[in-house]
Amino acid sequence: MCRLIAPSLMPSDQDAATALVDWFAAEADGDDVGSEIALRRALSALPRLEPPENLAELVVAAGVRAGVVPASAPSWRHRPARVVAWSLVALIGTMEVGVVLGPLFVRQLARLLNFSVQGFVWIVGGLEQGLDAWSLLVELGRAAAATLATPQVSVGVVVIEFVGVAALYALLRVLSLDRERKG
Amino acid sequence: MPQRNGQQTANLNTGGSRRRLAGAVTDDDALGEALAGQQHAYAAIVDRYQRPVYRLILRVVTEAELAAELTQDTFLKAFRRLQSFDRTRRFAPWLLRIAYNTAVDALRRGRLETVAISETPTRDRASLASRVPGPDRQTEQRLLLGDLEAALALLRPDHRIALLMRVQDERSYVEIAYVMGVAEETAKSQVHRARRQLAEELGRAGWGGATAGALPRNAYTGNGSR
Numbered sequence: 561m562c563r564l565i566a567p568s569l570m571p572s573d574q575d576a577a578t579a580l581v582d583w584f585a586a587e588a589d590g591d592d593v594g595s596e597i598a599l600r601r602a603l604s605a606l607p608r609l610e611p612p613e614n615l616a617e618l619v620v621a622a623g624v625r626a627g628v629v630p631a632s633a634p635s636w637r638h639r640p641a642r643v644v645a646w647s648l649v650a651l652i653g654t655m656e657v658g659v660v661l662g663p664l665f666v667r668q669l670a671r672l673l674n675f676s677v678q679g680f681v682w683i684v685g686g687l688e689q690g691l692d693a694w695s696l697l698v699e700l701g702r703a704a705a706a707t708l709a710t711p712q713v714s715v716g717v718v719v720i721e722f723v724g725v726a727a728l729y730a731l732l733r734v735l736s737l738d739r740e741r742k743g
Numbered sequence: 744m745p746q747r748n749g750q751q752t753a754n755l756n757t758g759g760s761r762r763r764l765a766g767a768v769t770d771d772d773a774l775g776e777a778l779a780g781q782q783h784a785y786a787a788i789v790d791r792y793q794r795p796v797y798r799l800i801l802r803v804v805t806e807a808e809l810a811a812e813l814t815q816d817t818f819l820k821a822f823r824r825l826q827s828f829d830r831t832r833r834f835a836p837w838l839l840r841i842a843y844n845t846a847v848d849a850l851r852r853g854r855l856e857t858v859a860i861s862e863t864p865t866r867d868r869a870s871l872a873s874r875v876p877g878p879d880r881q882t883e884q885r886l887l888l889g890d891l892e893a894a895l896a897l898l899r900p901d902h903r904i905a906l907l908m909r910v911q912d913e914r915s916y917v918e919i920a921y922v923m924g925v926a927e928e929t930a931k932s933q934v935h936r937a938r939r940q941l942a943e944e945l946g947r948a949g950w951g952g953a954t955a956g957a958l959p960r961n962a963y964t965g966n967g968s969r
Contacts, residue, residue: 577887580950587942595938600910605888611797612811616789619818623785628822630780 576605646730657723664712679703770834778825789818792835795912796842799922802904803846805896813849817842839922843904850900887950894944898937905930906937 579601586594612618623629679700686696773791776784796817801810821841828837895903905923908914914922920930 576891577884580887580891580945584942587938596910599938599941600913602891603907603911606892608798609801609807609810611793611814615793615797615811615814616786619789619815620782620786622815623819623822624782626819628819629785630782632782 576602579605643734646734650727650730653723653726657719661716661719664716668713668716675703771830774825774828774830774834777822785822792838793818795835796838798912799839799842799904799908800846802907803843803900804849809849810846813845814842817845820845836918836921839918840924843922844924890945890948890950894941894948897944898940902933902937902940905933906941909934 579598583595583598583602586592586598620629624631682699683696686699773784773788777788793814797810797814800813800817801807804810804813817838821838824841828834895907898906901923905919908919908922909916916927916930916934919934920927923930923933925933
């Protein structure tokens with residue numbers, strides 16, 4: 561269970577005898593500093609016992625049982641399941657959003673296309689009648705604002721933003737889990 | 744009580760966060776992470792200090808398996824008291840003091856047959872063989888190391904511990920006094936008495952000293968002869 565580490569023999573053993581001679585001389589001279597240095601050299605030749613290799617694990621396990629050391633974070637066996645769960649949530653959420661808002665987006669897209677075509681026609685007609693560019697832009701702006709400022713479009717924009725925030729949060733959680741594993 | 748010092752290093756063979764934590768950050772950072780509930784920080788603290796704690800306890804109880812068991816107890820006690828530890832102070836002496844008290848308590852509870860911390864052992868001094876010329880230099884060297892260990896075992900335990908903390912661990916008298924719960928002057932006195940007694944024991948075994956046939960200074964110079 562405990563490991564004996566023996567220093568290499570020849571150089572340190574030669575030092576042990578020489579160190580002992582030096583130590584006796586330093587003791588006789590009352591040289592405290594020299595005595596400690598020499599005795600340290602002599603003692604360095606003695607084998608030193610090492611603690612058991614798995615001592616840290618044993619202590620932590622005992623500490624967890626005693627409630628002194630906190631239990632570990634979820635193991636890595638749970639991580640793939642968490643990633644899959646988050647992915648399913650994101651997928652289901654996206655599908656639901658698509659089902660609910662899909663027709664709405666299609667209608668709005670059709671309106672946008674229609675508006676664009678009518679806008680081009682109107683611009684060409686206005687230019688033929690001699691309207692200046694600023695007047696054309698003002699009219700275009702009024703028409704665009706009237707189209708976008710509808711409850712359906714506003715709700716759609718809010719929902720899209722909410723979905724984006726949720727997706728960003730999920731991504732950050734996954735990254736933090738990955739950082740904990742590595743760190 | 745010694746003041747806080749800077750970064751400490753450790754030679755570890757563990758992976759991941761424990762290696763990074765124990766090798767590169769200060770004790771205060773490690774303690775902070777442990778108090779924040781990071782389990783790997785506790786393991787890293789054990790990795791960093793298990794050797795000095797184990798060796799100190801082994802010097803007291805002199806039994807390897809009991810020393811390992813008491814080392815575990817020491818760390819558990821330290822973790823229980825971690826919240827109350829003053830982080831402006833150095834962690835190592837505080838931990839070693841717990842280790843020393845744990846080992847001494849084990850002696851007092853009679854968990855093993857040995858001398859009390861302040862009693863002089865009465866072992867058979869024949870374990871210190873008289874120095875006689877050996878067949879070769881290596882044998883003589885082994886005899887020397889054996890006598891050195893035996894002479895250390897004959898010291899009073901508290902004197903031996905103070906001496907080894909001073910000489911092997913290179914701790915200051917202030918730290919030694921704090922760990923052992925004695926005054927600084929007492930720690931100095933213990934070290935000096937241990938040195939004196941050690942010299943006497945080795946002298947009786949014939950290894951040195953002016954009155955006991957001193958080894959010539961040029962002995963074992965590598966030419967194979969004495």
